[in-house]
Amino acid sequence: MLTSTIMQPESAKSGAATVAAGRLFNAEDFAVADLPVPEIWDRIATAALREQASDVHFTYQSDGVYVGVRLDGRVCPQGTMPAELGQRLTNHVKVLANMDVGEHRRPQDGHISLTIDNRPIDLRISLMPTNHGEDTAVRFLDRENSLRELDQLGVSGQQLRTLAALIAAPSGLVLVTGATGAGKTTTLYALLRQLADGNRRVVTIENPIEYDLPGISQSQVNYRIGVDCATLIRSVLRQDPNVIMIGEIRDQETAATVVRAANSGRLVLATSHAAYAGGAIESLIAMGAQPHFVGRALRGVVAQTLVRRLCPYCTIRLEETADIALLEDVRHLLEPGEKPVLSMGRGCPHCRHTGYRNRLGVFEIMTADEDIRAMVSRGTPAREVYDYAIQNRMVSIAQAGKLAALRGLTTVEELIQNVSEIWSGGA
Ligand SMILES: [Zn+2]
Structure with missing residues (x-):
């Protein structure tokens, strides 16, 4: 197991500034000050x-x-x-x-x-x-803080191009997956804003609507009065949409309707809670969607998680240490001419002495090619579909995380804490 003490911010090592780390105010003072x-x-x-x-x-x-x-x-x-x-x-x-x-x-x-x-x-x-x-x-x-462009989310280089190609399709199904709090809403909103260029009708079904998006028709599930997802999607389909976003698929009828819509000329973006790209396909089928139709509709899956981003005010570059050997397997993913810049945050007032400020999305983007679609259609286990994608050079979440460390955006230590399977290459 790796113990990467070199990545510790100075403040955390000395303990002197740990009181200040993450402290915005002291609730005890409120009572004292009356x-x-x-x-x-x-x-x-x-x-x-x-x-x-x-x-x-x-x-x-x-x-x-x-x-x-x-x-x-x-x-x-x-x-x-x-x-x-x-x-x-x-x-x-x-x-x-x-x-x-x-x-x-x-x-x-x-x-x-x-x-x-x-x-x-x-x-x-x-x-x-x-x-x-x-x-x-x-x-x-x-x-x-939440409405960002795709390249501000942490999607970069080849992944950004892959994602742009996915949503350029006029129809089909794109799944966005990750745990609660993994930044899916931010990603979906960035995709929708890109799609809402005035030449497409974009409609969403959300629970709840988090932000008002100009140029997009947003509707909200309201279980109390019987307006569930299945009811809304039937209505949305009569609204002549080009793009539909479904915040949550919770029942068989919605799952089947979503897949049917994606097979009938609409681009459908839907979310899932699976931790990796393969799991999102699996959970849609477990919900009751027919593998044959899922395979036909599928354009791709975007899986994501968030890691803390190094503070731009106190980041220092590290000499190439032993740690870089751990990142060697993703060095070839750097853009041509790009040099690795392993970094750490020393801790400063801007980052509340943590060495980190804000977070960064780490993504794996699976493009469903003919082979993947055929595999899904015949009910191939999700793990096999995923392994096939990895063999065909899909960058896994683990690899994308390592690449972010190699680019000086986060640290090896942060990845160890937040990205499972990080040292097995994600496969
Ligand atoms: Zn700082």
Whole structure:
């Protein structure tokens, strides 16, 4: 097993700056300063938005309310508040989100629209009663951070060209797959914005709609009133669409309809939770879609995960060390003339002394050629289809991650923590 201490930021090694790592504020100070609750909420929301946090949590425990902020995918503790102050804060959030303030026993969902630093921002609030209080989770839907172009997501070089070719097809099925929080929505939105060039009618079915996309007709599943995915897709097909995006396939009827639409002149983008490209095909068939029709419709699968990106303010280049030997098998994937630049982050105020700032998508993009489509049609196990793609030079997630390390965008250590099968080449 590799122990890559060389990749540790200085701050993490010395321990001196670990208190500051990921700390945006100290919840203990709020009680001490006796601040009014609206001001506490303002300070938390502003700090979270400025640091591009994705979520804020108030977690009720027997000894108080723990405040946590998710930064670059990790929960960073921000101290504890007395339970009484936490409750007043949660009540304030309930009022802002138009929730039932008197209800403490049932889960509730709500929205808040805010303007911070002249930027409009939408928050999605979820309350869940636990044995110690109402746990409060706040999701920050930050347009600026989430609506990106494809090349800003981490797709580059050959992969970017492959992806462009996939969505250039006038019809067929493209699956985007990855765990929750792997950045699928960001990728889908980037693809849709590219497709919505004014000459195509683009329609989505989402649950929920996260961002308003200009030039695209977005509709939302609403189970409470019986508007499920299958109902919406039947209606969408009568809307003369060129491109359909389905946020989630949950039942057999939707699976079958999606595949039929992709076989009848529409380009369909759909998501899956599988961790690798082969798994997405497998799960669609497990849902009840016929392999024969899936094979006929399939254009390709995009699988992705996220790793932390090195901080541009404190990155230093490393001499070619023993670590580079671990990346030797992807050196040939560099663009012609490109040199490896193995790097590390020293830690600075811009990255809260972690050495990382923001995240980077790591992708594997499987193009379904004639052979793959035939294999899927005859029900070949997904793993075999995947192995065939790897043998035919598909870059796996593991290889794409290593390539990002070789390009100085992330570190070997980050890959070890976040990309499974990284040292087996992903195959
Ligand atoms: Zn930094």
